[in-house]
Amino acid sequence: MSVESKKPSESCCSKLKLFLASLAFVFFAKAFGGAYMKSSITQIERRFDIPSSLIGVIDGSFEMGNLLVIAFVSYFGAKLHRPRLIAIGCVIMSAGSFLIALPHFFQGLYKYETSMSHNTGANSTDSILPCLSNNTMIDADETPDLVSRAACEKAAGSSMWIYVFLGNMLRGIGETPIMPLGVSYLDDFSREENTPFYLACIHTVGILGPMFGFMLGSFLAKVYVDIGFVDLESVTINHRDSRWVGAWWLGFIVTGTVILLSSIPFWFLPKSLPKQGQEQSQNKGTELATVPEQENFLQEENQDQEDKDKPVSFQELAKDFIPSLRRLFKNSIFILMILTYLVAVNGFIGMITFKPKYLEQIYGQSASKAIFLIGILNLPAVALGIITGGFVLKRFKLGIIGAARVSITASLGSFCLLCVQVFIRCENTEVAGLTVSYQGVHEVSYNQQTLLSQCNTGCSCSMKHWDPVCAYNGMTYASPCLAGCHTSSGIGKEMVFHNCSCVGEMMSPAMNMSAVLGQCPRKSDCDHIFKIYMALSVVGSFISACGGTPGYIVLLRSIQQDLKSLALGMQTLIVRTLGGIPPPIYFGALIDRTCLKWGTKQCGGQGACRLYDADKFRMTFMGLITGLYFLANVLWGFLYFKIVKRQKKLALRNQAKENGLEGNGVNGHANINIAKNTEDTDKESTI
Numbered sequence: 001m002s003v004e005s006k007k008p009s010e011s012c013c014s015k016l017k018l019f020l021a022s023l024a025f026v027f028f029a030k031a032f033g034g035a036y037m038k039s040s041i042t043q044i045e046r047r048f049d050i051p052s053s054l055i056g057v058i059d060g061s062f063e064m065g066n067l068l069v070i071a072f073v074s075y076f077g078a079k080l081h082r083p084r085l086i087a088i089g090c091v092i093m094s095a096g097s098f099l100i101a102l103p104h105f106f107q108g109l110y111k112y113e114t115s116m117s118h119n120t121g122a123n124s125t126d127s128i129l130p131c132l133s134n135n136t137m138i139d140a141d142e143t144p145d146l147v148s149r150a151a152c153e154k155a156a157g158s159s160m161w162i163y164v165f166l167g168n169m170l171r172g173i174g175e176t177p178i179m180p181l182g183v184s185y186l187d188d189f190s191r192e193e194n195t196p197f198y199l200a201c202i203h204t205v206g207i208l209g210p211m212f213g214f215m216l217g218s219f220l221a222k223v224y225v226d227i228g229f230v231d232l233e234s235v236t237i238n239h240r241d242s243r244w245v246g247a248w249w250l251g252f253i254v255t256g257t258v259i260l261l262s263s264i265p266f267w268f269l270p271k272s273l274p275k276q277g278q279e280q281s282q283n284k285g286t287e288l289a290t291v292p293e294q295e296n297f298l299q300e301e302n303q304d305q306e307d308k309d310k311p312v313s314f315q316e317l318a319k320d321f322i323p324s325l326r327r328l329f330k331n332s333i334f335i336l337m338i339l340t341y342l343v344a345v346n347g348f349i350g351m352i353t354f355k356p357k358y359l360e361q362i363y364g365q366s367a368s369k370a371i372f373l374i375g376i377l378n379l380p381a382v383a384l385g386i387i388t389g390g391f392v393l394k395r396f397k398l399g400i401i402g403a404a405r406v407s408i409t410a411s412l413g414s415f416c417l418l419c420v421q422v423f424i425r426c427e428n429t430e431v432a433g434l435t436v437s438y439q440g441v442h443e444v445s446y447n448q449q450t451l452l453s454q455c456n457t458g459c460s461c462s463m464k465h466w467d468p469v470c471a472y473n474g475m476t477y478a479s480p481c482l483a484g485c486h487t488s489s490g491i492g493k494e495m496v497f498h499n500c501s502c503v504g505e506m507m508s509p510a511m512n513m514s515a516v517l518g519q520c521p522r523k524s525d526c527d528h529i530f531k532i533y534m535a536l537s538v539v540g541s542f543i544s545a546c547g548g549t550p551g552y553i554v555l556l557r558s559i560q561q562d563l564k565s566l567a568l569g570m571q572t573l574i575v576r577t578l579g580g581i582p583p584p585i586y587f588g589a590l591i592d593r594t595c596l597k598w599g600t601k602q603c604g605g606q607g608a609c610r611l612y613d614a615d616k617f618r619m620t621f622m623g624l625i626t627g628l629y630f631l632a633n634v635l636w637g638f639l640y641f642k643i644v645k646r647q648k649k650l651a652l653r654n655q656a657k658e659n660g661l662e663g664n665g666v667n668g669h670a671n672i673n674i675a676k677n678t679e680d681t682d683k684e685s686t687i
Contacts, residue, residue, distance in 0.1 A: 015273055019083065020198060022265035023182045024205035026090060029262035030175050031209025032216075033097055033255035035379075037062070037168065039217025039371045042357055043248035047110065047225065048161040049599065049607035052354070052591045056584030059353055061165045063580030065096075065172025070573040073176045075321055075566050082181040083269035089177040090263030096170030097256030103160035104249035110225045112243040113599050113607065114236065114467045130480035130488065130497060131459040167252075172576075174259075180568040187556065187564065188272075195556070200390020200549050207383035214375025216254065221246035221368035233492050236517055240366040242610045243466065243599070328567055333558040333642055338574050340635040341551075344411075345579030347628035350587035351621075357591070358621055361612045363426055363530040364522035377534060378541045385410075385545025393550055400557045403550035404643050408636040410547030415629045417540035422622040424533045426526035428614045429519060431468070431476045432483075432502065434596045435613075440475070440506050444613050446596060455502035456484040464600045466610040470520035471503040472512040478597065483515050493517060554643070590620050 037059070045055045073085065186202075187195050224232060225245040237244050328334060359370035389410070393403060428435040428444065433451035436442050448463045461481035469480050477483035477500075484501030496516055503513045559567040592609065594616040599607035 015270065018265060019269055019273075020186065020202070022262075022269070023086075023178075023186065024202045026086065026178055026182070026259075026262040026266075027202050027206030028209040028212075029090070029255075029259045030093065030178060031206045032213045033093065033171065033209075033252075033259055034062070034175075035210035035213025035375070036217050036251045036255050037100075037171075037213075038352055039214050039221075039356065039375075040248040040251060041353060042360070042367050043221060043225075043246050044161070044164060045608050046243065047107075047245045047248065048164075049601045050161060051606070051608065052357075052588035053585060054161075054588070056353070056586075056588030058161060058165050058168060059584040060581035061169040062172035062175075063576040065169040065174075066176050066576045066580070067172075067573065069173055070176050070180075070569055070576070073180070073569065075324070075569060081271045082177070082185045083266040083271070085177045085181055087263040087266035089174040090259055090266070092174030093171050094174070094256045094260035094263070096167045096172075096174060097252045097259060099167030099170060100164050101249040101252040101256070102167070103163045104225075107160050109229060110245055111602055112237060112245070113465060113602075114243075130483075130485045131456075131461075176572075180565055180572060183568060184565040196390050196393045196549060196553055199552060200387050203390075203549065204383050204387045207379055207386060211375050211379045211383075213255070214371050214379065216251050218368050218372035218375060220248065220251050221366075221371060223247040223250070225249075236492055236495065238493060238518065239368050241468075241518060244367075246368070324563060324566055325570075328559070328563050328570065331559060333639065333646065334555070334567060334571075336635065336639040336642060337551075337555050337558065338571055340632055340639055341571065341575050342579045343628055343635060344632040345575050346583045347625045347632070349580055350583040350628075351625050353584045354587055354591060354621065358617070359530075362614050362618055363533065364429065364526055365530070373534060377538050381538045381542040382545040385542040386548050388542075389546040389549040392546075393553060398550070400554055401643060401647055403553045403557075404640050406550040407547035407554065408633070408640055410543050410545075410550075411629075411633050411636050414540045414544035415626075415633055417536050417543065418622075418626050418629055421533060421536050421540070422618075422626055424529060424536070425615065425618055426522060426529055429476060429522060429611070430474065431478065431519075431597075431611060433478065434611060436475065438502055438505055444596070444615075446613075451478055451482055453502060453505075455505055456482050459484060466597055466599050468517075468519045469497055469515040470518055471500060471515040473503055473506045474520055475503075475506065476520045477502060477515065480515065485515060558643075587621070587624065590624065591617060594620055 041055055041059060044058070045052065183199065186198055222239045223246055224230070224235060225247055227247055239246070355374060356367055356370040359365045359373070360367055365373070389406060392398070392406060396402065398406065428442075430436045430440075432438050433445065433453065435444055437450075438453040438455060451463045452461070459481050461479065463478075463482075465479050465481075467479040468476050469483055469485070470476055471483060480488070480497045480500075483497065483503060485497035486499040486501075488495055488497045490496050496514055498514050500513050500515050503515060555567070555571065556564065591612070594613045595609035595611070596613050597609070597611040599610045601607040
């Protein structure tokens with residue numbers, strides 16, 4: 001009998017563990033896909049020749065997808081088969097990833113912007129004459145009329161970014177059920193004291209997803225977009241060039257496949273499970289009971305299970321939705337938590353979206369290296385911080401006030417480090433006519449006319465092209481023509497330009513007046529400054545992540561049991577809508593204002609930005625993030641005092657109830673009145 005009684009316990013326990021492992025893997029898969037999307041932002045921007053503000057709209061389409069369905073999924077999904085809804089969501093996410101990769105197969109080969117002919121292949125021995133070849137050049141914007149430009153854009157597939165937008169929106173729709181339904185399912189059927197540890201484990205496994213996503217993005221950023229379709233020897237740019245596009249599409253096929261695989265276990269998990277620990281006491285009670293008592297117990301349990309599994313009509317679910325929503329938003333702590341998360345997420349989303357570009361433009365790192373460093377340094381620090389926060393909660397058995405203290409301390413610590421990062425900088429890259437004059441005087445110019453100088457006026461150069469060359473004097477010129485180069489030698493990436501008249505303005509006639517393809521590297525001290533910045537960034541990531549799990553526990557313990565799924569869903573809805581959609585757009589729009597040199601599309605018109613004013617970019621980007629995190633800390637302060645005040649009221653109410661049961665007469669009535677008053681002032685939540 002005892003052997004048989006253990007079987008249900010083991011089965012139930014194994015199902016909970018299977019759900020825990022499956023949820024951890026799906027958190028990994030969705031984070032893998034999401035991080036790869038973030039790491040590919042720069043590549044997509046360059047491939048479709050679009051500004052940062054538009055890439056922000058594409059990035060925000062993920063949250064737009066969430067917005068469409070999150071409220072209904074969170075509320076109705078909690079009363080339906082949660083594991084299967086998660087499985088369906090994974091399939092939709094996978095389809096979205098495949099859709100994002102689709103434009104690559106219809107868009108044709110990538111033709112990067114250059115002032116030289118694309119016909120000069122690897123085996124060509126023709127000498128290019130940059131200065132002379134531009135005598136008949138007309139600016140690309142003036143060449144085609146409206147009809148021919150429309151035909152050109154259609155042939156070039158410049159509107160294909162819409163597929164990326166729609167695919168990312170599908171990813172957002174598919175991701176919707178995972179967090180609210182998965183976390184509430186786990187919290188419903190696990191011991192209360194185990195929930196923080198389980199959440200920490202899930203998020204820790206989940207953080208491996210961004211690590212692998214950024215590492216995949218870093219690897220593919222070095223692989224040319226049309227790998228296998230073009231002769232790489234004929235490509236005159238390398239992965240450090242601002243015109244380079246990596247094989248961004250390949251990563252979406254990989255991530256889509258992983259997400260599809262993660263859906264499999266959820267199709268086989270049950271709708272509900274016994275509460276962890278209760279099944280053992282139920283089995284023990286059944287074992288000691290007589291046969292008739294066991295039969296009655298089993299009948300009652302079967303009846304309860306039938307009631308749980310009985311289909312609920314849509315009308316029955318819908319009629320309680322508005323009252324539940326009203327009860328939820330009367331909870332002042334929930335409202336303050338939403339506002340705090342909203343502001344913090346605005347800063348975080350803006351930072352993570354454009355951080356690779358920030359490292360590239362401010363510290364001269366390649367897109368591939370910037371993505372790799374974020375994945376290999378920042379994300380492990382975040383993982384360690386998340387599990388540290390969960391361990392602190394479990395080790396010291398902290399309540400809601402203790403969890404709030406940990407969160408606000410972590411938030412203040414990361415904010416202080418962020419303030420220091422604002423003042424860490426490298427000098428602007430020296431580009432003649434943009435950040436320095438042709439004579440070497442440091443002066444930033446947003447006027448394209450400064451690209452022309454007396455040394456290149458006879459070449460009739462186009463000011464729209466970006467085809468940088470590095471001279472032996474350490475200065476970068478926007479194109480061989482603008483450097484005043486008259487002859488060239490070599491082929492492909494090894495091409496060298498000679499007799500460059502503008503180079504001679506900063507050199508003695510006896511020195512080398514040649515230039516090679518690509519921008520010049522930054523000054524040597526910039527590498528040292530970059531290491532300091534990355535060290536502060538990693539420590540800040542760890543400290544910030546330590547407050548993640550405690551903050552989540554504050555949210556979970558501040559709402560009523562029956563509103564938990566709805567609260568998590570509404571939190572996700574509001575934070576994703578106002579904290580996920582706007583930041584990439586307004587961050588991107590403000591970053592666009594710091595652009596010094598815009599690229600030119602294949603069919604004319606403004607393309608992606610090639611060079612930014614590093615100082616203005618830094619102050620705009622870091623200043624905005626710091627301001628948002630300052631506001632989040634102020635809100636955390638209000639939230640903490642509200643939590644302490646509520647806990648005191650609850651303690652007084654509980655004491656009054658106990659005294660009311662024990663006391664009698666006048667004192668008893670007085671205590672009961674105190675209990676009623678405190679209960680009336682705090683009906684909004686049960687903690």
